[in-house]
Amino acid sequence: MANLLDLKDFWRKIRELYTTVVGSMRYVFGSVIMIGVAPEYLAIWLVWRGASLVFPSWIYQWGDDKLYSLYQRLVLFFFETCTNLEVVLYGDAVDALKKRESVLYLANHQSTVDWLVADMISVRGGSLGHLRYVMKDTLQLMPLYGHYFYAHGCIYVKRGKFSQNKMIEALDYLRHPKIPTWLVIFPEGTRYYPGNPDVIQKAEQYAKDNNLPVLKHHLVPKTRGMWLVSRQLHDKIDAIYDVSVFYDGTVNKQGIRGNAPQLIDFLMGKCKKVHVHIRRIPMSEVPMEEEKVGKWLHQLYREKDELAENFFTPDSEKRNNVEKLLNGHKSSLNLWSTLSSFLFFSVLSVPFLCTKVGRQMYVNLLLYGSLGSYGWLVIRNVC
Structure with a gap:
């Protein structure tokens, strides 16, 4: 019996080593490709x-x-296809994603992967290219992409120095009837991260001081951005997608919630499944007045908190059966939908890497493109 246990332990360690090696290779190779094609893009x-x-x-x-x-x-080729990630959809997800509409995507915020989940959902709805984010201003510092995100229609905001006029200006561009949009907002602003309890405690204290519901699985949502979007895009947006994301393996055996997986964890293959609940709310049901929007949003987060109990409960049996309890549907991407993009960028890289002119162009695009984009963002003062 002892020899059998030793053998099982040996093979378990072999599998863990294999998973680590493969994950590390995927992380290095994927990062090089995704970052490296920036000048070509x-x-x-x-x-x-x-x-x-x-x-x-x-x-x-x-x-x-x-x-x-x-x-x-x-990006999805590496983060979903190569990791063999399983995506499970709940609520109105299946029916909502059959529509082709402009959407305000409101989601809980707990990981650096949250924006990637928006990719996973929108690609299933045929709207991947229409994604635009309300983003913190520090992301402007990303070489090349910092400028590109703004050119794509994303909106930068400063924490503590929120410029209402700048946001209105950006939202007005998205009002155009021929520019379909999935505008992504994380109303909590900061990630709910159990590894940083100070942020959670401050949110709880703020809720108590302002007679707001104390949330167990979310931070207090900020309402100003949501109100501006509701006011400026009320006639443009067809519906709100109230999105709740839950990463498999976040709760340990003792029923204690831990940190959600981050970008590196995903590429390493440490998250095997993502649960996504979507509730579609017609925009006609969303108020436009600031005070009413605030009350509406806080009530929405109370309901999200109740939903989260199904995934973060210490009851392991309930967690293990959550798909059945909430009528989950597994959703898989067609291989060609992501592989085709990987092949395209691979072929595109050949002349840039294999010719002297291509290499020189690559360096110039990286250097002068970065400097030019930084200068443009400074001059425009986008947030």
Whole structure:
């Protein structure tokens, strides 16, 4: 019996070693590809940006959305296809994703992967290229991509120095009837991260001081951004997608919630399953007045907190049977939908890497493109 246990332990360690090695290779290779193609992507975008200057803005945005979808499918190739991630959908997800509509995507915030889950959901709804995010201003510092996100229609905001006029200006661009949009907002602003209990305690104290519900699994949502979106885009947005994301393995054997997996954990294959609950709320049901929007949003988060109990409960049996209890549906991507993008960028990289002119162009795009994009963002003072 002892020998049998030793053998099982040996094979378990072998499997763990294999998983670690494969995950590390995927992390290194995937990171190099996803980051490394930035100058090449910039080159394509610059060509389209120049060619579309003589056309209306919506035509530029149509082409840019196609490019954005192409790149994000490359990201999904590594984060979903290569990791063999299982996505389980709940609530209105299956029916809602059959629609082609402009959406305000409201989601809980707990991981650096949350924005990738928006990719996973929107690609299933045929709207991957239409994703635009309300993002913290520090992301402007990303070489090349910092500028590109703004050009794509994303909105930068500063914590503590929120510029209402800047956000309104950005939202007005998205009002165009020929620019379909999935605008992603994480109302909590900061991640709910058990590894940083100070943030959670401050949120709880703020709720108590302001007679707001104390949430068990979320931070207190911020209402100003949500109100501005509701006011400016009320006639443009068809529906709100109230999205709740739960990562498998977040709760330990003792029933204690831990940190959600982050980007590296995902590429290492440490998260095997993601649960996504979507509730579709027609925009006509959302108020426009700031005070009413605040009450509406806090009530929404109370309901999200109740839903989260099904996934973060210490009752292991309930957690293990959550798919059955909530009528979950497994959803898989077609391999070609992401592999095609990987092959495209692989072929595109050949002339950049294998020719002297290509290498020189790559370096110039990386260097001068970064400097130019930083300068442009400073001059425009986008947030």
